[in-house]
């Protein structure tokens with residue numbers, strides 16, 4: 317059994333791009349056509365990045381603020397996102413089948429916010445995912461959590477099942493309250509997800525060393541949003557994440573709890589796809605938010 321790797325002198329060669337494998341996404345060169353096609357419905361081939369709108373919170377915390385009525389708050393803004401991260405219950409009950417964007421389906425669950433969240437199981441059958449024509453499946457991995465092995469096993473089973481149908485899996489690194497969201501932890505968790513087969517990984521941003529997290533992960537990393545921040549700060553965080561190698565963002569509360577959700581979504585997209593600076597994006601946000609109030 318190898319000991320924990322505590323060397324401080326790792327070299328991620330952050331300045332050297334990964335090898336070009338003939339497909340626009342990192343690490344995806346050898347996937348089958350169907351999986352590549354699904355990934356291209358989540359990540360824009362023109363920028364290689366995605367803006368995912370996460371609205372799956374209800375699967376463990378019920379009617380989250382801003383998601384009380386998904387039909388009223390989310391449906392009007394959904395077209396501005398590249399993909400929705402959503403549960404199957406909300407997809408079927410509320411999202412019209414004419415929805416044109418990508419669908420990343422929440423595929424694990426079990427405990428509510430009242431219990432130990434790491435005690436999840438898979439919560440969907442692949443046949444149902446195919447029936448809904450989803451573009452990817454998302455599963456939480458609790459590295460260092462009470463049910464670490466179980467959650468990793470959930471992910472590897474889902475990846476095996478996903479390969480049967482060409483459905484990619486998003487490994488979501490869930491950080492327990494007792495753990496520190498630093499580059500060392502996030503790099504460990506993201507790398508474990510990728511090594512065990514996740515085709516893309518969602519993880520939090522950290523102020524120090526995020527570029528080492530993305531460089532050390534052989535598949536695309538999307539930045540998780542986290543708790544609501546003032547809009548300018550959330551835009552800054554998204555900007556830094558993509559500048560430091562993230563292939564986009566998967567944000568929920570920072571969009572749907574904003575005072576102007578659609579404006580925030582547009583401003584985030586300008587950062588992610590258009591390379592806008594936080595200042596320019598914030599200016600755009602204020603402009604669009606103002607127009608929305610006078611309309």
Ligand code: R5P
Nearest residue numbers: 370372373541542567568569
């Ligand atoms: C995480 O555990 C879930 O995927 C969340 O429901 C969601 O993705 C979190 O989004 P945010 O932190 O940006 O509100």
